[in-house]
Amino acid sequence: MCRASETPFERIEAAIRDFPGWMAQQRDSQLGPVVIEVREAIDKLEAVGGEATRRFEKAGGYRADGSLGMVPWLRTHGKLSAGAAAEHVETARQLEKLPRTEEALARGEIGYQHAVAMARTAEHVGAAQVRKAETMLLKAAETMDPGQFAGMAKNFEHQVDAESALSEANRAHQRRYLQIGEAINGLVRIEGQVAPDAGAIIRTAIEPYAKPSKGDERTSGQRLADALVEFCGRSAARASGNGHTSRAGQAKGDSANGAGPRPQLIIKAAADTLAGIQGAPAGQLEWGGTVPAETVRRLACDAAISRITGLGEFEREITHSSRTIPPPTRRALVARDQHCVFPGCDRPPPWCDGHHLVFWADGGPTKLENLGLVCGPHHRKVHEEGWTLKRKEDRWVATPPPLKVAQRARSA
Numbered sequence: 001m002c003r004a005s006e007t008p009f010e011r012i013e014a015a016i017r018d019f020p021g022w023m024a025q026q027r028d029s030q031l032g033p034v035v036i037e038v039r040e041a042i043d044k045l046e047a048v049g050g051e052a053t054r055r056f057e058k059a060g061g062y063r064a065d066g067s068l069g070m071v072p073w074l075r076t077h078g079k080l081s082a083g084a085a086a087e088h089v090e091t092a093r094q095l096e097k098l099p100r101t102e103e104a105l106a107r108g109e110i111g112y113q114h115a116v117a118m119a120r121t122a123e124h125v126g127a128a129q130v131r132k133a134e135t136m137l138l139k140a141a142e143t144m145d146p147g148q149f150a151g152m153a154k155n156f157e158h159q160v161d162a163e164s165a166l167s168e169a170n171r172a173h174q175r176r177y178l179q180i181g182e183a184i185n186g187l188v189r190i191e192g193q194v195a196p197d198a199g200a201i202i203r204t205a206i207e208p209y210a211k212p213s214k215g216d217e218r219t220s221g222q223r224l225a226d227a228l229v230e231f232c233g234r235s236a237a238r239a240s241g242n243g244h245t246s247r248a249g250q251a252k253g254d255s256a257n258g259a260g261p262r263p264q265l266i267i268k269a270a271a272d273t274l275a276g277i278q279g280a281p282a283g284q285l286e287w288g289g290t291v292p293a294e295t296v297r298r299l300a301c302d303a304a305i306s307r308i309t310g311l312g313e314f315e316r317e318i319t320h321s322s323r324t325i326p327p328p329t330r331r332a333l334v335a336r337d338q339h340c341v342f343p344g345c346d347r348p349p350p351w352c353d354g355h356h357l358v359f360w361a362d363g364g365p366t367k368l369e370n371l372g373l374v375c376g377p378h379h380r381k382v383h384e385e386g387w388t389l390k391r392k393e394d395r396w397v398a399t400p401p402p403l404k405v406a407q408r409a410r411s412a
Helices: 008-024 032-058 061-065 070-077 082-095 099-106 112-125 127-132 134-143 146-160 162-174 196-209 220-239 246-256 293-300 311-317 327-337 376-383
Strands: 177-184 187-193 283-285 352-356 371-375 388-392 395-399
Touching: 032 061, 032 070, 032 082, 032 099, 032 112, 061 070, 070 082, 082 099, 082 112, 099 112, 099 134, 112 127, 112 134, 112 146, 112 162, 127 134, 134 146, 146 162, 162 293, 196 220, 196 283, 283 293, 293 376, 327 352, 327 371, 352 376, 371 376, 371 388
Parallel strands: none
Antiparallel strands: 177 187, 352 371, 388 395
Protein backbone atom coordinates (compact mmCIF):
# COMPACT_ATOMS: atom_id res chain seq x y z
CA MET A 1 0.00 0.00 0.00
CA CYS A 2 1.30 3.43 -0.94
CA ARG A 3 1.37 6.21 1.64
CA ALA A 4 0.18 9.63 0.51
CA SER A 5 3.45 11.19 1.66
CA GLU A 6 5.56 8.88 -0.47
CA THR A 7 7.32 10.46 -3.43
CA PRO A 8 7.27 8.74 -6.85
CA PHE A 9 10.92 7.81 -6.36
CA GLU A 10 10.21 6.15 -3.03
CA ARG A 11 7.53 4.05 -4.69
CA ILE A 12 9.92 3.14 -7.54
CA GLU A 13 12.65 2.19 -5.07
CA ALA A 14 10.21 0.03 -3.11
CA ALA A 15 9.21 -1.79 -6.30
CA ILE A 16 12.87 -2.33 -7.20
CA ARG A 17 13.53 -3.85 -3.76
CA ASP A 18 10.65 -6.29 -4.31
CA PHE A 19 11.72 -7.11 -7.85
CA PRO A 20 14.50 -9.69 -7.18
CA GLY A 21 12.23 -11.79 -4.98
CA TRP A 22 9.44 -11.77 -7.54
CA MET A 23 11.85 -12.54 -10.40
CA ALA A 24 13.34 -15.50 -8.51
CA GLN A 25 9.92 -17.19 -8.74
CA GLN A 26 9.78 -16.88 -12.55
CA ARG A 27 11.04 -19.52 -14.95
CA ASP A 28 14.28 -18.57 -16.69
CA SER A 29 12.87 -19.27 -20.13
CA GLN A 30 10.00 -16.83 -19.52
CA LEU A 31 12.09 -13.80 -18.53
CA GLY A 32 12.19 -12.32 -22.04
CA PRO A 33 9.20 -10.00 -21.46
CA VAL A 34 10.80 -8.88 -18.18
CA VAL A 35 13.97 -7.84 -20.00
CA ILE A 36 11.95 -5.84 -22.56
CA GLU A 37 9.73 -4.19 -19.94
CA VAL A 38 12.75 -3.15 -17.88
CA ARG A 39 14.34 -1.57 -20.97
CA GLU A 40 11.11 0.25 -21.85
CA ALA A 41 10.80 1.56 -18.29
CA ILE A 42 14.37 2.87 -18.40
CA ASP A 43 13.69 4.63 -21.72
CA LYS A 44 10.55 6.29 -20.33
CA LEU A 45 12.51 7.46 -17.28
CA GLU A 46 15.12 8.96 -19.62
CA ALA A 47 12.44 11.34 -20.93
CA VAL A 48 11.70 12.45 -17.35
CA GLY A 49 15.42 12.70 -16.62
CA GLY A 50 15.93 14.85 -19.71
CA GLU A 51 13.37 17.41 -18.58
CA ALA A 52 14.85 17.42 -15.08
CA THR A 53 18.34 17.94 -16.53
CA ARG A 54 17.18 20.94 -18.57
CA ARG A 55 15.39 22.61 -15.69
CA PHE A 56 18.25 21.97 -13.26
CA GLU A 57 20.80 23.36 -15.74
CA LYS A 58 18.74 26.47 -16.50
CA ALA A 59 18.37 27.14 -12.77
CA GLY A 60 22.14 26.80 -12.32
CA GLY A 61 21.61 24.21 -9.58
CA TYR A 62 24.97 22.60 -10.28
CA ARG A 63 26.77 25.71 -8.93
CA ALA A 64 25.72 24.87 -5.37
CA ASP A 65 28.16 21.94 -5.48
CA GLY A 66 30.98 24.03 -6.92
CA SER A 67 30.68 22.57 -10.41
CA LEU A 68 31.47 24.74 -13.41
CA GLY A 69 28.83 23.18 -15.65
CA MET A 70 26.16 20.54 -16.02
CA VAL A 71 28.44 17.98 -17.66
CA PRO A 72 31.07 17.88 -14.87
CA TRP A 73 28.26 17.87 -12.28
CA LEU A 74 26.64 14.87 -13.98
CA ARG A 75 29.99 13.07 -14.23
CA THR A 76 30.47 13.36 -10.48
CA HIS A 77 26.94 12.85 -9.20
CA GLY A 78 25.49 10.76 -12.02
CA LYS A 79 28.45 8.34 -12.15
CA LEU A 80 28.85 8.83 -15.91
CA SER A 81 31.88 9.11 -18.18
CA ALA A 82 32.57 12.50 -19.73
CA GLY A 83 31.22 11.31 -23.10
CA ALA A 84 28.03 9.84 -21.62
CA ALA A 85 27.40 12.94 -19.50
CA ALA A 86 27.85 15.24 -22.50
CA GLU A 87 25.48 13.06 -24.55
CA HIS A 88 22.78 13.21 -21.86
CA VAL A 89 23.04 16.98 -21.47
CA GLU A 90 23.04 17.74 -25.22
CA THR A 91 20.16 15.32 -25.84
CA ALA A 92 18.13 16.99 -23.09
CA ARG A 93 18.78 20.41 -24.62
CA GLN A 94 17.77 19.35 -28.13
CA LEU A 95 14.66 17.44 -27.05
CA GLU A 96 13.23 20.68 -25.66
CA LYS A 97 13.11 21.85 -29.30
CA LEU A 98 11.66 18.49 -30.45
CA PRO A 99 8.59 18.02 -28.20
CA ARG A 100 7.06 15.27 -30.37
CA THR A 101 10.23 13.22 -30.08
CA GLU A 102 10.31 13.68 -26.32
CA GLU A 103 6.64 12.67 -26.08
CA ALA A 104 7.29 9.55 -28.19
CA LEU A 105 10.15 8.62 -25.82
CA ALA A 106 7.95 9.16 -22.77
CA ARG A 107 5.23 6.92 -24.26
CA GLY A 108 7.73 4.18 -25.06
CA GLU A 109 7.19 4.43 -28.83
CA ILE A 110 10.92 4.94 -29.39
CA GLY A 111 14.00 4.11 -27.32
CA TYR A 112 16.47 6.52 -25.76
CA GLN A 113 19.12 5.82 -28.42
CA HIS A 114 16.57 6.77 -31.10
CA ALA A 115 16.11 10.07 -29.27
CA VAL A 116 19.88 10.55 -29.09
CA ALA A 117 20.10 10.14 -32.88
CA MET A 118 17.32 12.72 -33.37
CA ALA A 119 19.09 15.12 -31.00
CA ARG A 120 22.40 14.76 -32.82
CA THR A 121 20.71 15.42 -36.14
CA ALA A 122 19.08 18.55 -34.70
CA GLU A 123 22.46 19.67 -33.39
CA HIS A 124 24.02 19.24 -36.85
CA VAL A 125 21.33 20.67 -39.17
CA GLY A 126 19.13 22.63 -36.78
CA ALA A 127 16.01 21.60 -34.88
CA ALA A 128 13.80 23.51 -37.35
CA GLN A 129 14.86 21.18 -40.17
CA VAL A 130 14.22 18.10 -38.02
CA ARG A 131 10.76 19.34 -36.98
CA LYS A 132 9.77 19.53 -40.65
CA ALA A 133 10.44 15.80 -41.05
CA GLU A 134 9.79 14.74 -37.45
CA THR A 135 6.68 12.69 -38.23
CA MET A 136 8.48 10.72 -40.94
CA LEU A 137 11.59 10.20 -38.80
CA LEU A 138 9.62 9.04 -35.75
CA LYS A 139 7.62 6.59 -37.86
CA ALA A 140 10.89 5.13 -39.13
CA ALA A 141 12.34 4.99 -35.61
CA GLU A 142 9.42 2.84 -34.45
CA THR A 143 10.37 0.11 -36.97
CA MET A 144 14.18 0.34 -36.84
CA ASP A 145 16.74 -0.56 -34.21
CA PRO A 146 18.84 2.44 -33.07
CA GLY A 147 21.82 1.47 -35.25
CA GLN A 148 19.69 1.37 -38.39
CA PHE A 149 17.94 4.59 -37.45
CA ALA A 150 21.24 6.39 -36.82
CA GLY A 151 22.19 5.57 -40.42
CA MET A 152 18.89 6.93 -41.68
CA ALA A 153 19.33 10.09 -39.60
CA LYS A 154 22.81 10.60 -41.09
CA ASN A 155 21.38 10.20 -44.58
CA PHE A 156 18.70 12.79 -43.73
CA GLU A 157 21.44 15.21 -42.62
CA HIS A 158 23.21 14.70 -45.94
CA GLN A 159 20.07 15.41 -47.96
CA VAL A 160 19.26 18.53 -45.94
CA ASP A 161 22.78 19.97 -45.80
CA ALA A 162 25.45 17.99 -47.63
CA GLU A 163 28.12 20.60 -46.87
CA SER A 164 27.47 20.39 -43.14
CA ALA A 165 27.47 16.58 -43.27
CA LEU A 166 30.79 16.68 -45.10
CA SER A 167 32.25 19.06 -42.50
CA GLU A 168 31.12 16.72 -39.74
CA ALA A 169 32.73 13.75 -41.54
CA ASN A 170 35.96 15.73 -41.93
CA ARG A 171 36.00 16.57 -38.22
CA ALA A 172 35.47 12.89 -37.45
CA HIS A 173 38.32 12.01 -39.82
CA GLN A 174 40.65 14.21 -37.75
CA ARG A 175 39.94 12.03 -34.70
CA ARG A 176 41.34 8.88 -36.35
CA TYR A 177 44.24 7.15 -34.63
CA LEU A 178 45.95 3.80 -34.16
CA GLN A 179 48.06 2.86 -31.17
CA ILE A 180 50.22 -0.25 -30.86
CA GLY A 181 51.45 -0.66 -27.30
CA GLU A 182 54.38 -2.46 -25.71
CA ALA A 183 54.23 -6.15 -24.92
CA ILE A 184 52.83 -6.56 -21.39
CA ASN A 185 52.03 -9.94 -19.81
CA GLY A 186 52.53 -11.64 -23.16
CA LEU A 187 50.16 -9.40 -25.15
CA VAL A 188 50.35 -6.21 -27.20
CA ARG A 189 47.36 -3.87 -26.96
CA ILE A 190 46.13 -2.40 -30.27
CA GLU A 191 43.38 0.21 -30.29
CA GLY A 192 42.16 2.96 -32.54
CA GLN A 193 39.36 4.37 -34.64
CA VAL A 194 39.08 5.20 -38.33
CA ALA A 195 36.54 6.72 -40.74
CA PRO A 196 33.67 4.47 -41.91
CA ASP A 197 35.13 3.88 -45.37
CA ALA A 198 38.52 2.97 -43.90
CA GLY A 199 36.83 0.61 -41.43
CA ALA A 200 34.96 -1.05 -44.29
CA ILE A 201 38.20 -1.50 -46.25
CA ILE A 202 39.92 -3.11 -43.25
CA ARG A 203 36.99 -5.37 -42.52
CA THR A 204 36.63 -6.41 -46.16
CA ALA A 205 40.34 -7.23 -46.33
CA ILE A 206 40.47 -9.44 -43.23
CA GLU A 207 37.00 -10.98 -43.34
CA PRO A 208 38.02 -13.91 -45.62
CA TYR A 209 40.59 -14.96 -43.00
CA ALA A 210 38.12 -14.64 -40.10
CA LYS A 211 35.62 -17.33 -41.10
CA PRO A 212 35.28 -20.10 -38.48
CA SER A 213 36.54 -23.53 -39.48
CA LYS A 214 34.94 -26.82 -38.50
CA GLY A 215 35.18 -27.26 -34.75
CA ASP A 216 36.60 -23.72 -34.35
CA GLU A 217 36.36 -22.73 -30.68
CA ARG A 218 37.78 -19.22 -31.06
CA THR A 219 35.62 -16.24 -30.21
CA SER A 220 34.75 -13.75 -32.97
CA GLY A 221 37.27 -11.33 -31.46
CA GLN A 222 40.00 -13.96 -31.53
CA ARG A 223 39.19 -14.84 -35.14
CA LEU A 224 39.42 -11.18 -36.19
CA ALA A 225 42.75 -10.79 -34.36
CA ASP A 226 44.15 -13.87 -36.09
CA ALA A 227 42.77 -12.69 -39.44
CA LEU A 228 44.52 -9.32 -39.14
CA VAL A 229 47.84 -11.01 -38.42
CA GLU A 230 47.39 -13.48 -41.29
CA PHE A 231 46.44 -10.76 -43.75
CA CYS A 232 49.43 -8.61 -42.80
CA GLY A 233 51.74 -11.61 -42.95
CA ARG A 234 50.58 -12.59 -46.43
CA SER A 235 50.83 -9.00 -47.64
CA ALA A 236 54.39 -8.78 -46.31
CA ALA A 237 55.27 -12.07 -48.02
CA ARG A 238 53.94 -10.82 -51.37
CA ALA A 239 55.81 -7.53 -51.00
CA SER A 240 59.10 -9.32 -50.30
CA GLY A 241 58.64 -11.72 -53.22
CA ASN A 242 57.89 -14.82 -51.14
CA GLY A 243 54.55 -15.60 -52.75
CA HIS A 244 54.04 -19.36 -53.12
CA THR A 245 51.79 -19.40 -56.18
CA SER A 246 51.82 -17.95 -59.64
CA ARG A 247 48.88 -15.77 -58.65
CA ALA A 248 50.92 -14.32 -55.78
CA GLY A 249 53.78 -13.76 -58.18
CA GLN A 250 51.46 -11.86 -60.49
CA ALA A 251 50.28 -9.76 -57.56
CA LYS A 252 53.88 -8.96 -56.76
CA GLY A 253 54.59 -7.95 -60.33
CA ASP A 254 51.52 -5.74 -60.52
CA SER A 255 52.20 -4.05 -57.19
CA ALA A 256 55.71 -3.14 -58.31
CA ASN A 257 54.26 -0.76 -60.89
CA GLY A 258 51.30 0.33 -58.81
CA ALA A 259 48.70 -1.64 -60.78
CA GLY A 260 48.11 -4.40 -58.24
CA PRO A 261 44.77 -5.65 -56.98
CA ARG A 262 42.85 -3.04 -54.99
CA PRO A 263 40.80 -3.63 -51.81
CA GLN A 264 37.17 -4.31 -52.61
CA LEU A 265 34.88 -1.77 -50.99
CA ILE A 266 31.22 -1.88 -51.95
CA ILE A 267 29.20 1.34 -51.71
CA LYS A 268 25.63 1.83 -52.86
CA ALA A 269 25.01 5.33 -54.18
CA ALA A 270 22.45 7.09 -56.31
CA ALA A 271 23.38 8.58 -59.67
CA ASP A 272 22.54 12.01 -58.21
CA THR A 273 25.13 11.41 -55.47
CA LEU A 274 27.85 10.65 -58.01
CA ALA A 275 26.82 13.72 -59.99
CA GLY A 276 27.10 15.92 -56.89
CA ILE A 277 23.49 17.12 -57.10
CA GLN A 278 22.23 18.97 -54.03
CA GLY A 279 19.75 16.96 -51.95
CA ALA A 280 21.13 13.60 -53.09
CA PRO A 281 21.40 10.85 -50.46
CA ALA A 282 24.67 9.81 -48.84
CA GLY A 283 26.53 6.68 -49.90
CA GLN A 284 25.67 3.45 -48.07
CA LEU A 285 28.56 1.19 -47.05
CA GLU A 286 28.12 -2.56 -47.42
CA TRP A 287 29.20 -3.10 -43.80
CA GLY A 288 26.83 -0.41 -42.53
CA GLY A 289 27.16 3.35 -42.12
CA THR A 290 27.06 6.28 -44.50
CA VAL A 291 29.69 8.42 -46.23
CA PRO A 292 29.25 11.90 -47.74
CA ALA A 293 28.82 12.39 -51.48
CA GLU A 294 32.35 13.75 -51.90
CA THR A 295 33.78 10.64 -50.24
CA VAL A 296 31.77 8.53 -52.71
CA ARG A 297 33.11 10.62 -55.59
CA ARG A 298 36.70 10.26 -54.32
CA LEU A 299 36.43 6.49 -54.00
CA ALA A 300 34.72 6.28 -57.40
CA CYS A 301 37.64 8.07 -59.09
CA ASP A 302 39.48 4.77 -59.48
CA ALA A 303 36.83 2.08 -59.04
CA ALA A 304 34.53 -0.31 -60.84
CA ILE A 305 30.93 0.88 -61.10
CA SER A 306 27.95 -1.41 -61.62
CA ARG A 307 24.83 0.49 -62.63
CA ILE A 308 21.36 -0.85 -61.89
CA THR A 309 18.61 1.38 -63.27
CA GLY A 310 15.61 -0.92 -63.32
CA LEU A 311 14.39 -4.42 -63.96
CA GLY A 312 14.44 -3.93 -67.73
CA GLU A 313 18.15 -3.13 -67.69
CA PHE A 314 19.16 -5.36 -64.79
CA GLU A 315 20.28 -8.31 -66.90
CA ARG A 316 22.39 -6.13 -69.17
CA GLU A 317 23.88 -3.73 -66.64
CA ILE A 318 24.55 -5.77 -63.50
CA THR A 319 27.68 -7.49 -64.82
CA HIS A 320 29.20 -4.53 -66.65
CA SER A 321 31.72 -2.44 -64.73
CA SER A 322 33.15 0.84 -65.93
CA ARG A 323 35.28 3.81 -64.87
CA THR A 324 37.97 1.73 -63.21
CA ILE A 325 41.44 2.56 -64.49
CA PRO A 326 42.69 -0.34 -66.66
CA PRO A 327 46.08 -1.84 -65.69
CA PRO A 328 47.85 -0.59 -68.87
CA THR A 329 46.57 2.95 -68.22
CA ARG A 330 47.62 2.77 -64.59
CA ARG A 331 51.10 1.57 -65.59
CA ALA A 332 51.38 4.53 -67.96
CA LEU A 333 50.11 6.82 -65.18
CA VAL A 334 52.75 5.48 -62.77
CA ALA A 335 55.49 5.81 -65.40
CA ARG A 336 54.53 9.43 -66.05
CA ASP A 337 53.86 10.64 -62.48
CA GLN A 338 56.16 8.28 -60.50
CA HIS A 339 54.66 9.39 -57.16
CA CYS A 340 51.79 11.47 -55.75
CA VAL A 341 51.56 14.58 -57.92
CA PHE A 342 50.39 16.86 -55.12
CA PRO A 343 53.15 19.50 -54.84
CA GLY A 344 55.72 18.50 -52.23
CA CYS A 345 54.49 14.90 -51.87
CA ASP A 346 56.61 11.90 -52.82
CA ARG A 347 54.44 9.00 -51.71
CA PRO A 348 55.03 5.97 -53.96
CA PRO A 349 52.53 4.58 -56.52
CA PRO A 350 51.29 1.64 -54.38
CA TRP A 351 50.00 4.24 -51.91
CA CYS A 352 48.16 6.21 -54.58
CA ASP A 353 44.82 6.30 -56.41
CA GLY A 354 44.21 7.41 -59.95
CA HIS A 355 42.35 10.72 -59.63
CA HIS A 356 40.11 12.01 -62.43
CA LEU A 357 40.86 15.73 -62.88
CA VAL A 358 37.39 16.12 -64.38
CA PHE A 359 35.28 13.61 -62.48
CA TRP A 360 33.96 10.88 -64.76
CA ALA A 361 30.35 11.46 -63.65
CA ASP A 362 30.83 15.03 -64.89
CA GLY A 363 31.95 13.77 -68.31
CA GLY A 364 35.68 13.33 -67.64
CA PRO A 365 37.25 10.43 -69.59
CA THR A 366 39.33 7.67 -68.01
CA LYS A 367 42.34 8.63 -70.12
CA LEU A 368 45.90 9.49 -69.16
CA GLU A 369 45.50 13.20 -69.86
CA ASN A 370 42.60 13.38 -67.39
CA LEU A 371 44.32 11.41 -64.63
CA GLY A 372 46.77 12.15 -61.84
CA LEU A 373 48.41 9.86 -59.29
CA VAL A 374 47.32 11.05 -55.83
CA CYS A 375 47.96 9.50 -52.41
CA GLY A 376 45.04 8.83 -50.08
CA PRO A 377 45.37 11.93 -47.82
CA HIS A 378 45.75 14.27 -50.81
CA HIS A 379 42.89 12.55 -52.66
CA ARG A 380 40.76 13.39 -49.63
CA LYS A 381 41.92 17.01 -49.79
CA VAL A 382 40.77 17.29 -53.41
CA HIS A 383 37.33 15.78 -52.81
CA GLU A 384 36.20 16.25 -49.21
CA GLU A 385 38.26 19.35 -48.37
CA GLY A 386 37.62 21.33 -51.56
CA TRP A 387 41.14 21.65 -53.02
CA THR A 388 41.56 21.78 -56.81
CA LEU A 389 44.31 19.96 -58.67
CA LYS A 390 45.30 20.91 -62.23
CA ARG A 391 48.08 20.05 -64.64
CA LYS A 392 49.61 23.08 -66.39
CA GLU A 393 52.46 22.63 -68.86
CA ASP A 394 53.67 19.39 -67.25
CA ARG A 395 53.48 21.01 -63.82
CA TRP A 396 50.94 20.19 -61.12
CA VAL A 397 49.22 23.03 -59.28
CA ALA A 398 47.13 22.52 -56.14
CA THR A 399 44.87 25.34 -55.01
CA PRO A 400 43.24 25.45 -51.56
CA PRO A 401 39.52 26.17 -51.22
CA PRO A 402 38.50 29.80 -50.76
CA LEU A 403 38.13 31.01 -47.20
CA LYS A 404 34.57 30.93 -45.96
CA VAL A 405 32.88 33.39 -43.66
CA ALA A 406 31.80 31.67 -40.47
CA GLN A 407 28.16 30.60 -40.68
CA ARG A 408 25.58 31.98 -38.32
CA ALA A 409 24.32 29.74 -35.56
CA ARG A 410 21.65 27.38 -36.83
CA SER A 411 18.06 28.27 -36.12
CA ALA A 412 16.25 26.42 -33.40
